[in-house]
Amino acid sequence: xxxxxxxxxxxxxxxxxxxxxPQHPSTHGVLRVLxxxxxxxxMNLLPxxxxxxxxxxxxxxxxxxxxFMPNTARMDYLGALIYNHGFAQLLEKAAGIEVxxxxxxxxxxxxxxxxIQSHLLWYGAYLLDLGAFTPIMYSFDDREHILDxxxxxxxxxxxxxxxxxxxxxxxxxxKFVTGTRAFIKRLRSRFPMxxxxxxxxxxxxxxxxxxxxxxxxICARYGITGPLLRGTGVAYDMRRAEPYSIYSKFDFExxxxxxxxxxxxxxxxxxxxxxxxxxxxxxxxxxxxxxxxAAKVPKKLKIPAGDYNSSVEAPRGELxxxxxxxxxxxxxxxKVRTPSYSNLSVIPEMCQGMLxxxxxxxxxxxxxxxxxxxx
Amino acid sequence: METFYSILPELIRIVVCAVCGAVIVFGNALVMGYAERxxxxxxxxxxxxxxxxxxxxxxxVIDGLKLMGKQLVVPAKADPLLFRFAPLLAFAPVFVPLLVxxxxxxxxxxxxxxxLLVILALASINLLAILIGGWASxxxxxxxxxxxxxxxxxxxxxxxxxxxxxxxxMTNSFSLKAVVAAQSPVWFIVIQPLAFLIxxxxxxxxxxxxxxxxxxxxxxxxxxxxxxxSGMSFSLFVLAEYANMFIVSSVATVFFLGGSSGxxxxxxxxxxxxxxxxxxxxxxxxxxxxxxxxxxxxxxxLMNFCxxxxxxxxxxxxxITVVMxxxx
Amino acid sequence: xxxxxxxxxxxxxxxILGLKxxxxxxxxxxxxxxxxxxxxxxxxxxxGHIDLIKFADTGAHKCISCGSCMRECPSDCIVVEGExxxxxxxxxxxxxxxxxxxxxxxxxxxxxxxxxxxxxxxxYELAGSTREQxxxxxxxxxxxxx
Numbered sequence: 001x002x003x004x005x006x007x008x009x010x011x012x013x014x015x016x017x018x019x020x021x022p023q024h025p026s027t028h029g030v031l032r033v034l035x036x037x038x039x040x041x042x043m044n045l046l047p048x049x050x051x052x053x054x055x056x057x058x059x060x061x062x063x064x065x066x067x068f069m070p071n072t073a074r075m076d077y078l079g080a081l082i083y084n085h086g087f088a089q090l091l092e093k094a095a096g097i098e099v100x101x102x103x104x105x106x107x108x109x110x111x112x113x114x115x116i117q118s119h120l121l122w123y124g125a126y127l128l129d130l131g132a133f134t135p136i137m138y139s140f141d142d143r144e145h146i147l148d149x150x151x152x153x154x155x156x157x158x159x160x161x162x163x164x165x166x167x168x169x170x171x172x173x174x175k176f177v178t179g180t181r182a183f184i185k186r187l188r189s190r191f192p193m194x195x196x197x198x199x200x201x202x203x204x205x206x207x208x209x210x211x212x213x214x215x216x217x218i219c220a221r222y223g224i225t226g227p228l229l230r231g232t233g234v235a236y237d238m239r240r241a242e243p244y245s246i247y248s249k250f251d252f253e254x255x256x257x258x259x260x261x262x263x264x265x266x267x268x269x270x271x272x273x274x275x276x277x278x279x280x281x282x283x284x285x286x287x288x289x290x291x292x293x294a295a296k297v298p299k300k301l302k303i304p305a306g307d308y309n310s311s312v313e314a315p316r317g318e319l320x321x322x323x324x325x326x327x328x329x330x331x332x333x334x335k336v337r338t339p340s341y342s343n344l345s346v347i348p349e350m351c352q353g354m355l356x357x358x359x360x361x362x363x364x365x366x367x368x369x370x371x372x373x374x375x
Numbered sequence: 376m377e378t379f380y381s382i383l384p385e386l387i388r389i390v391v392c393a394v395c396g397a398v399i400v401f402g403n404a405l406v407m408g409y410a411e412r413x414x415x416x417x418x419x420x421x422x423x424x425x426x427x428x429x430x431x432x433x434x435x436v437i438d439g440l441k442l443m444g445k446q447l448v449v450p451a452k453a454d455p456l457l458f459r460f461a462p463l464l465a466f467a468p469v470f471v472p473l474l475v476x477x478x479x480x481x482x483x484x485x486x487x488x489x490x491l492l493v494i495l496a497l498a499s500i501n502l503l504a505i506l507i508g509g510w511a512s513x514x515x516x517x518x519x520x521x522x523x524x525x526x527x528x529x530x531x532x533x534x535x536x537x538x539x540x541x542x543x544x545m546t547n548s549f550s551l552k553a554v555v556a557a558q559s560p561v562w563f564i565v566i567q568p569l570a571f572l573i574x575x576x577x578x579x580x581x582x583x584x585x586x587x588x589x590x591x592x593x594x595x596x597x598x599x600x601x602x603x604x605s606g607m608s609f610s611l612f613v614l615a616e617y618a619n620m621f622i623v624s625s626v627a628t629v630f631f632l633g634g635s636s637g638x639x640x641x642x643x644x645x646x647x648x649x650x651x652x653x654x655x656x657x658x659x660x661x662x663x664x665x666x667x668x669x670x671x672x673x674x675x676x677l678m679n680f681c682x683x684x685x686x687x688x689x690x691x692x693x694x695i696t697v698v699m700x701x702x703x
Numbered sequence: 704x705x706x707x708x709x710x711x712x713x714x715x716x717x718x719i720l721g722l723k724x725x726x727x728x729x730x731x732x733x734x735x736x737x738x739x740x741x742x743x744x745x746x747x748x749x750x751g752h753i754d755l756i757k758f759a760d761t762g763a764h765k766c767i768s769c770g771s772c773m774r775e776c777p778s779d780c781i782v783v784e785g786e787x788x789x790x791x792x793x794x795x796x797x798x799x800x801x802x803x804x805x806x807x808x809x810x811x812x813x814x815x816x817x818x819x820x821x822x823x824x825x826x827y828e829l830a831g832s833t834r835e836q837x838x839x840x841x842x843x844x845x846x847x848x849x
Binding site for chain 3: 063067068069070071074134138141148151152153154155156159161164169170193196197198200201202203299
């Protein structure tokens with residue numbers, strides 16, 4: 001694909017090309033969008049990817065499969081534990097390892113904490129794009145509590161490498177449980193403040209309502225999943241549609257919107273935080289005792305020949321791993337289907353004819369994390 | 376020589392006023408810059424500047440020195456004369472409105488009969504400076520900021536004028552001193568609350584402050600019209616912005632909050648300035664407060680708000696004022 | 704017409720609610736820490752770069768130079784070498800370097816070590832000006848530690 005942008009000919013000569021370049025405050029990460037603008041209306045948008053490509057999938061072909069775990073966290077640094085979860089699940093499925101029950105509970109609790117943390121960061125950063133400078137500070141304040149809880153048990157704050165094939169690397173203790181319960185109480189008391197400051201604000205509502213409307217049909221064409229799809233009214237969540245781990249044991253709702261605009265996906269993500277809190281509460285109540293590692297996990301994990309698939313619900317949508325193995329412990333091919341890649345592809349259709357401010361709003365509502373697009 | 380001695384008091388007055396004007400502009404920038412950062416910090420649950428001096432008091436002084444020491448980068452393809460001229464054009468007209476403001480009964484530069492017109496006219500020159508600066512930068516992002524700045528400022532001058540006109544109709548004079556004197560029993564904010572609200576919203580848009588700061592929208596346009604400016608040129612724009620805030624807040628104080636009236640202090644003809652400054656800075660606190668609370672409006676919503684809400688209400692208010700003045 | 708006024712009033716009220724939140728935050732205590740004047744106590748479970756543990760009973764490390772950590776490391780950042788010395792059972796560790804510029808803190812080396820000789824340090828204040836400053840010589844570090 002040629003990278004140079006030729007001068008626009010024919011009837012588009014009165015438009016000008018503005019480069020929302022790889023360095024821009026509101027493309028979260030190194031995303032380049034070539035905008036053809038007519039005055040202030042964006043007529044054509046061309047995302048240019050690849051600025052953050054680090055060959056993760058190729059790296060997986062050279063190392064034993066279970067050594068790929070730290071790389072999964074680098075692909076989406078905000079949903080690192082969930083990426084870990086998907087990969088651990090994949091290898092356990094491939095090698096036929098059964099994990100103890102306590103491990104499943106720990107995985108669910110930490111994954112849901114990670115999901116809340118990702119949504120809190122999205123919330124703050126989205127409002128920063130829209131020009132409100134304080135909600136990001138409040139959401140980061142809440143996020144720090146999660147990071148402290150997870151740091152105590154995993155040892156890292158952002159790019160976790162906590163799950164292992166067959167279990168987790170370190171057990172959770174009483175401090176974790178009390179800390180998490182205190183955090184649940186704290187976050188629940190903060191939601192009214194966010195409603196007052198942000199969600200009900202007339203300026204925000206005017207900027208988000210009726211901007212970037214998606215329909216289930218458009219989502220099906222582009223493969224959009226996650227809160228964007230749920231904002232159009234389709235209650236499709238991997239934790240309900242194809243339950244993995246122990247999600248079928250928990251009672252939680254799937255928040256949906258109706259109009260599919262930016263406001264709908266905004267409110268879906270906001271309500272998802274509350275639902276994640278419910279899951280964590282139920283998991284903490286039912287936490288069993290037991291080992292944190294499966295009984296027999298071979299050191300050299302040979303994966304039987306064949307292809308394997310595992311899907312989880314990442315904060316941004318459906319995340320799938322696809323592994324093709326030729327019988328050794330080094331995979332033949334690992335394909336990662338990341339949600340932001342499909343979510344990004346809708347912007348030429350969604351943002352056609354929008355004002356520039358609306359393009360920024362729409363891209364923020366997509367909740368893109370560029371490293372997972374480029375991998 | 377005779378004529379020189381006869382005009383000497385006036386000359387001294389001009390010099391003193393100019394010096395005081397400069398002191399006010401730079402002092403205001405120092406105080407407001409520090410206050411804004413500290414307030415922004417505490418609203419965001421962090422302390423703001425703390426390093427330079429106790430609790431960061433000398434922060435703005437060091438910032439000024441730093442900005443003066445920076446290289447003035449002029450982009451290669453920028454218009455050489457206009458690029459350098461724009462910050463000066465933004466900064467220069469800031470001094471004149473300060474000369475006509477009645478800080479207290481005796482402290483006023485020049486009491487012109489058309490004081491309000493002088494202030495409004497010179498406040499619009501800031502827009503010209505932004506236009507020249509953005510255009511001369513030869514940068515598409517700056518141009519964007521300028522499109523929006525021009526429409527926004529021109530549109531919001533109308534409600535600003537209409538709300539002030541309501542007060543002018545009540546006092547029959549453009550002179551600021553007369554407006555202050557007419558508020559002896561009760562301040563005009565009690566009689567004209569709607570005009571005050573409209574004026575308050577218009578000054579937020581006029582000084583390009585959030586939530587109407589589209590011309591310099593940081594997250595969309597990477598600094599808008601002052602993208603290409605660095606060092607002293609940038610700081611001149613910022614100084615002009617803070618001084619503009621001071622001027623429009625002072626006009627609000629004079630027209631709606633009674634100027635320097637308040638609980639009498641000794642030497643009240645001179646010490647009334649304390650009340651004046653208190654009122655002005657509480658209005659500026661309000662401007663800082665709303666900057667850090669609200670997101671940015673979209674551009675067409677900003678214009679819609681002006682045309683569909685502010686101007687009708689301002690016109691209705693003016694009509695009612697005129698009718699009431701005629702009847703009473 | 705009715706929605707014109709109702710939107711105006713609900714909008715104005717929502718703005719006032721927002722102002723209430725911020726003014727409350729203005730008078731709340733700050734939640735940040737003035738680093739480097741004040742420092743937060745880091746949890747001991749924090750994963751800094753790995754270090755050889757100096758065991759109290761022997762006063763030395765317990766590495767047997769098996770090289771498992773070198774083989775398990777996904778980023779190839781550990782170099783372990785040992786040599787056989789006469790009179791000493793097993794290998795003696797001579798070289799143990801960690802190239803921290805490549806380490807991803809996955810913890811595979813810590814978990815696979817048969818003698819549990821490795822553990823995470825707590826160092827988070829690592830700033831340097833050359834790449835060589837992050838090539839840690841862990842053998843020297845454990846010998847110099849008390």
